[in-house]
Amino acid sequence: MGALPELSVDIGGLKIKNPVIAASGTFGYGDELAPFYDPSLLGAIIVKGLSLRPMPGNPPPRIVETPCGLLNAIGLANIGIEAFVGEKLPSLATIKAPIITNIYGHTIEDYAEMARRIEGVKGIAAVEVNISCPNVEQGGMAFGRDPDSAARVADRVVENTTKPVIVKLTPNVTDIGLIAKAVEAAGAQSISVTNTFLGMAVDVATRRPKLANMVGGLSGPAIKPMALYLVHEVVKAVRIPVIGLGGIMDYHDALEFLLVGARAIQVGTANLVNPKAAIEIVNGLTDFCLREKIKDINEIIGALETKGEDHEKKGDRKDKSKANF
């Protein structure tokens, strides 16, 4: 057998030993899946979204299954940053993978304050900023759906921490490239794409929304083609590393995201269905590299072949009037 392939990647100031990261909200506070495998083996772990104060979350039902998808309206329930740092973090010290906190707020100042609270804390390797939350100061539209407010959040977080800042985008926008550029300009070290898609489901028998919150966020295999497209768009738009996610269930899905240019990937919903999903992806990528004689996973990143895919189209390329689909 040959030497093990190099799997480490750099996601903007944070070097991780492999490109597989547990996604926020689908991996608990970090060690819940320890009975199944050692979480130290992952590239990094992003814990569930934290806010300044504890949040109760939404009433049930909070989740409903849809075709190949999961619609959730958890309501970002969490114990608050203080309890996390005081009670949970110490018990995560034995985990050898970097712990990344995912933070959210309802005002720009909430985000800045969260960044300050985290700044001094040992054991937190980076900050992922969830900007899919309603901006209460400006009518309740999510921060991440407007380039200006997205940039302002990014700016204030970057200003208040020396830790690497990952901004996590929402897909529910007209032009994700614009948002990505704004966030990059504001100083984010990397961008993760994508959070969940807005959706709802109706119970015909009761004539009620299936989620108590009515609207939820769609994740899982159903969204994979859309997430992949958005990652591709963001990779084209910015120079900072992009972390891809959305519907990744196995190493094969992960490779699709790496090929379009994601520097690393996150595993979300898959953890719920298959508690070993993330580690199986690490192993799958290792085997794939061995099989394909790829020495370094970075050879794969952005290696999508788009040129010469068909001869007859070359001429069309210039013609903007070509209908897309």
Add this chain to the structure above:
Amino acid sequence: MGALPELSVDIGGLKIKNPVIAASGTFGYGDELAPFYDPSLLGAIIVKGLSLRPMPGNPPPRIVETPCGLLNAIGLANIGIEAFVGEKLPSLATIKAPIITNIYGHTIEDYAEMARRIEGVKGIAAVEVNISCPNVEQGGMAFGRDPDSAARVADRVVENTTKPVIVKLTPNVTDIGLIAKAVEAAGAQSISVTNTFLGMAVDVATRRPKLANMVGGLSGPAIKPMALYLVHEVVKAVRIPVIGLGGIMDYHDALEFLLVGARAIQVGTANLVNPKAAIEIVNGLTDFCLREKIKDINEIIGALETKGEDHEKKGDRKDKSKANF
């Protein structure tokens, strides 16, 4: 057995005998599925998207299956409005369901010209305007992704025809309510929601996009929760009738859209999988009304129960800072 329920609905100047419409691009030029059932039994039929000149469409592969979804980049291949009116339309005369043409263009003037060409044509009951196409005069972003250009298209079509105008929105926007309002103000008689979601897929073995066109539009059950959410948003935003579509496979799915307020529904991808899908939905709705003793399908439309769904949440409603999910 009781009397048959009233299924007819009014979709903005066009009364149709039941709310089930065949969606553009998934029902050919109107009679291809005639070997399976009499298309006259449908509420209406929307033929494949037509342009001023014949369009060859994209090179293959044009379609690829994704989890519970279909990604297509047909490229709006069509024989052009002239050949349609001259060659296809006469043979559709025996169909007793209203024939609706779906039109698209690459400049605002294309749309206006299409409307003029259709205006005098007998046998065309209404016009559905596809605004998911690139606007070549303004950088190639789809008309439907900007309220102004969407409104201008709608305005010019309405100006040039006396037939009812349905504007079909794209879901790939930040705030679909804004686009819907703009289109309503421009004089559209109704709105259909939604066209396909942007997506892509990668063949890991060849490292190429699975579609020759790289990017395609996602349809089918995977998108249903998102389509339902968008329909709900548009119903809240406008007063004109809304026609819902996206992933409807059976009468149960259709009822979800009617409950959130769609006046009628369209069946797209389902026709490809089950050629009898649309007629089975008509029959399913009939049986449902009989079973539930609903005399008129309009009783269902918008009948979603959202009040009192849970006691504890009432207080929260005012609190905009509540995280959604």
Add this chain to the structure above:
Amino acid sequence: MDKSRYPMVEEVVSIGFNREIGKDTFLMGFPCVALTSRAKPGQFLMIQVDRQAKDPLLRRPFSIHGVLDSNRLMILYKVVGKGTALLSALREGDTISAIGPLGNGFTLPGPGERALLVAGGMGIAPLFFLTQVLTRAQNHSVKMFLGFPTSQDVVLIDQLKGLGVDLSLTTEDGSLGIKGLVTDLWDQTLSQESTQKPVTYACGPASMLKEIAQKAIARNLRCYVCLEGYMGCGLGICQGCAAKAAGSKDKPYYYVCQDGPVFSAEMIDWEVM
């Protein structure tokens, strides 16, 4: 985290039998020492029919229904949707993936204590296992109330009688056993047995649990309910399975998969159930 509290495993098991024993009601058994040796009444499994399939996407939760010969486990389930329909089509030798045992399980009654078991419909699934354990221990007085909609739905009477449990059967339409609701029968028994302080174990539809819990609280009786909840993971990582906690505690919601599925009646805010 105290890993020993969650000695859960994921196992691909080969089905021993999968029989329809009542209308749309199936009993499935499979050998799995790892699961069987750890299982306690009230705990559950998260089951997936096809590890590759993406639709249905989520695992489905099923109570552990009982053990056979210390290495085989049973589940009892009703076909209500696509996941259970897929399960019901499986034959001997087909495989499923099961994660478990999950959840806390029932707190057993103290020695000599009287236990009233109230099962509505598929609520019998975990209570059968509890009955197995209690009757084997032989130092409790156990009475079971079993309710079904109609005679067609009734299952497991012989097996329960075989365990030697004192059994009262009700059907809503009176087509078998006593006509009426199982909750009424339980209530009457409580009134008659006023000298004793029994502990109640209930599993069934939410409306039934609510009535029992509220009455037990009112009578100041110990009562454990086994709750359902729409579960995303069963593992405590998604926070999907929330149940509102009573009072304004630190913990506004319990998570059924981790804090339950068995709760002491007074822990839950029954107003919103």
Add this chain to the structure above:
Amino acid sequence: MDKSRYPMVEEVVSIGFNREIGKDTFLMGFPCVALTSRAKPGQFLMIQVDRQAKDPLLRRPFSIHGVLDSNRLMILYKVVGKGTALLSALREGDTISAIGPLGNGFTLPGPGERALLVAGGMGIAPLFFLTQVLTRAQNHSVKMFLGFPTSQDVVLIDQLKGLGVDLSLTTEDGSLGIKGLVTDLWDQTLSQESTQKPVTYACGPASMLKEIAQKAIARNLRCYVCLEGYMGCGLGICQGCAAKAAGSKDKPYYYVCQDGPVFSAEMIDWEVM
């Protein structure tokens, strides 16, 4: 539309047999008079395993492989992905939904004309049916070239011999029959048989069809190819199955499901295949 050109039906059929006859290669047979009575060689079916399932979403196209006793139809398929894997798991008595017969089918050779059939791998599926028809008609001279990657993949030799067809077998690794490519053998035969003007019928991988078509065109020989294409519907409504037409005609693309799947070699733009 001329409905008589498309006398297609959708039928739920009950599987008679479903046997693995070669590596990952299955032969399935089912009775269906409506389909069998209409079927012509080169036509295909769109098959769905479970009418309720949403994943896989689309039907899968399979050539009609042959008829048995005038009321049973066969398909021959290779397991390459999830749709074919689901198909392979079906047992006698399970049902599938089939739409057909679809497409144009082969134009048969004229009386006395010599037919060369070239099958690469699963390309044998429609050509077996063509062989059935041609050998039954007894007024054609038929020679078949059959190529597989290795001996493990080889199927149907006995059945083809049973039809009395003149057969040449190649494997790429030489593990059975002649070592080499089926196209080379066909090419050599053409060179040797230079006095005759045979008509070629080819089905197999795109690269093989391209080589045969281009050589047949160069030699000015009649040649029919049976194309594949990623199909959304098989019914002519989605325009998914485009194949570039040769020349700059009215019709820039053919639709494999409607205009094909059988095309005369010169109709297709082989440059882009």
